[in-house]
Amino acid sequence: DMNQSNKSKEDMSDMVHDSTVPLKSSKGKNEITFPKILKPDSVDGHHVSYTITAQQRKTAFYPGHKSDTFGYNGNLLGPVVKLKKGQNVKIKLVNHLNEDTTFHWHGLEVPGDVDGGPDQVLKPGEEKNISFKVNQPAATLWFHPHPSPHTGEQVYKGLAGLIYIEDNNKNAEKLPHEYGVNDLPLILQDKSFDSNKQLDYEKAKNDDGTTGNTGLVNGKVDPKLTVNKGLVRLRILNASNARVYHLKFDNGMKFDHIASDGGYLNKPKKVSEIQMAPSERNEILVDFSKVKGDHVNLVNEDGKVILPIHFIDSHQSFQASDEKISTLNLNNVKVSPKEKEMKATKKVVLAGMGQNVTINGKKFDKNRIDLKQKVNKTEIWEIENKKGAMGGMVHPFHLHGTQFKVISVDGKNPPEEMQGYKDTISLNPGQKVKIAVRFNHKGIYMFHCHNLEHEDNGMMGHIKVS
Ligand code: C2O
Ligand code: CU
Known part of the structure; x- marks a missing residue:
């Protein structure tokens, strides 16, 4: 098709470069x-x-x-x-x-x-x-x-x-909090195994971010989870090197998003999908008592099963009515009018792919201080994921030593799920965000892309807080 080949020659800048290896569905063999x-x-x-x-x-x-x-x-x-x-x-x-x-x-x-x-x-x-x-x-x-x-x-x-x-936090006491029973951590990772079922990082390694075809939850391949058919809190960590997940349930059910990286959202938010870039955490409350049947699958956007979840009926299961949960005041994170007005005094430009990744045009230098900020003083940082002629990649930006507030995403108010404290924010090619950053301690901290191969390829800098 002429039109298409012309377009691809002239303008590749809309392309999102993505070398993510497709994930296999969990076979649900290992609890x-x-x-x-x-x-x-x-x-x-x-x-x-x-x-x-x-x-x-x-x-x-x-x-x-x-x-x-x-x-x-x-x-x-x-x-x-x-x-x-x-x-x-x-x-x-x-x-x-x-x-x-x-x-x-x-x-x-x-x-x-x-x-x-x-x-x-x-x-x-x-x-x-x-x-x-x-x-x-x-x-x-x-x-x-x-x-x-x-x-x-x-x-x-x-x-x-x-x-x-x-x-x-008194209100949070109403949430399920029995570790391993109704308050469950899920550590998501993806890896590849060779023909002898060995991990081999050198073979799996990709400069654009190492992804594997095998999903793991809490270190188990082909994972499954058995829970009480009640209200369950899932604390999800994306500890993958580079994979971004879009998680949902295969019956389309809604659930409450209650916390992100730095703690509780102000109020639970009903959602049917959450996006998780590397290093992000999200806590969700799922009412499994509403599910018809004996199981439901936690799936990725492409429908691949991350975790089959099977139910046992139990009297111990934590019951709380939906109404109560969705009106809980869990936190009070606010962007002040002053913070809204403040001009950005720090700029961070993320760019490149593979080995050519940079921040503000530079690669990491262990002897260079890139930015400076005063302790206990809020500054607005503008983070940009700059597209190249060949498009670009998602870059999850992470800052050490503090939790920031998101002021805007592409000039607009951030979506509710970004209105809590965060330490990582994922940017698509071309996106710009503003964050309010305040450090409570002095020292030298890192800021970097949390695609770990990008970080290792030098997409990282130092900030000195004094
Ligand atoms: Cu999760 Cu610089 O780190
Ligand atoms: Cu990156």
């Missing part, structure tokens, strides 16, 4: 388990201490086939670190890997010197104690390694764990 809650080494009033060890182990993703994997305090992924607002936390970090690593607390508002960016390396065999005070509202956060340029590889091999922050 998922939930990470253990990490036991403190000691607790004394508001003081708590933990030990977290990064280690190399083996995991049989398929029966009879052990593959080399990394894990925190285990063979794959990590435990849930439960912290309370106001707590003084000590963590002993231990590197039992045969390579350098760092321990980064994604979404946690901590001083720069304990944030675990690429300059805070622990060598093989090294240990280090860090401490910080928790001073942010309830949220589902996570931790993962950040060594440059090996973040993608170490996360892919299994290093990722959850952090739960709890506070005294």
Whole structure:
């Protein structure tokens, strides 16, 4: 067709470059388990201490086939670190890997010197104690390694764990909160396995973002979940290197979106689909008692099954009427009129694909400070995903050390699901967003694309907060 070939020659700039490997549907063979809650080494009033060890182990993703994997305090992924607002936390970090690593607390508002960016390396065999005070509202956060340029590889091999922050939010007490019963973490990842069912990062690696054909939930391939047929809270983390999910249920049912990266939304929002870019968290409440039949599938936009969910009838199931849930006031995140008026004083331009990715035209330099900001002072950042002549790619922009508010998306008010605190915002090619950024601690922090291969290819910078 003449018209089409002419168009493709003249104008490729509308193309969204996407080398994502298609995902296979889960065969529902393996019941998922939930990470253990990490036991403190000691607790004394508001003081708590933990030990977290990064280690190399083996995991049989398929029966009879052990593959080399990394894990925190285990063979794959990590435990849930439960912290309370106001707590003084000590963590002993231990590197039992045969390579350098760092321990980064994604979404946690901590001083720069304990944030675990690429300059805070622990060598093989090294240990280090860090401490910080928790001073942010309830949220589902996570931790993962950040060594440059090996973040993608170490996360892919299994290093990722959850952090739960709890506070005294009275209204949130009405939400399901029995861990492993009606309050369930779902860690989504995708990987590829070779003919011997081994993980091989070098083979799977793609400079545009490594995606795999096999979906995993909480580290299980062909996952399934069995739950009480009642109200269930799902805390979903996209811990994939690069895959973006558009999650929904295959019966089209609606559910309540209650929290995003940095904590609760002001009110639950009825939705039938959520988008999740790498590193984003979303918490949803699903009333399975309304489903006809004995199961429903959590699916991706293309209908591929991420997680089949089967029901058992149980008297323990948490019942709360829909009305009550949807009117809960969970939070009070507001963009002030002043913040709305403020001009952007920082600009961040994300551009490129593959190895040619840049931020503000530059690649990461461990010796360069790219931006500076004063502590406790709000600035407006404008983030742009700049299209090239060949179109562009989705870039999930992530900022360390703080939770920001989204002021606008392409000049318009952000959709409700972006009106809570966030630490990552995904931009399509050509998109521009404004965010209000305030740091409560000093130090040097990272900002980067959370497509981990883009990050490793230098799509990252430093901000110095003083
Ligand atoms: Cu999830 Cu710079 O990290
Ligand atoms: Cu990117």
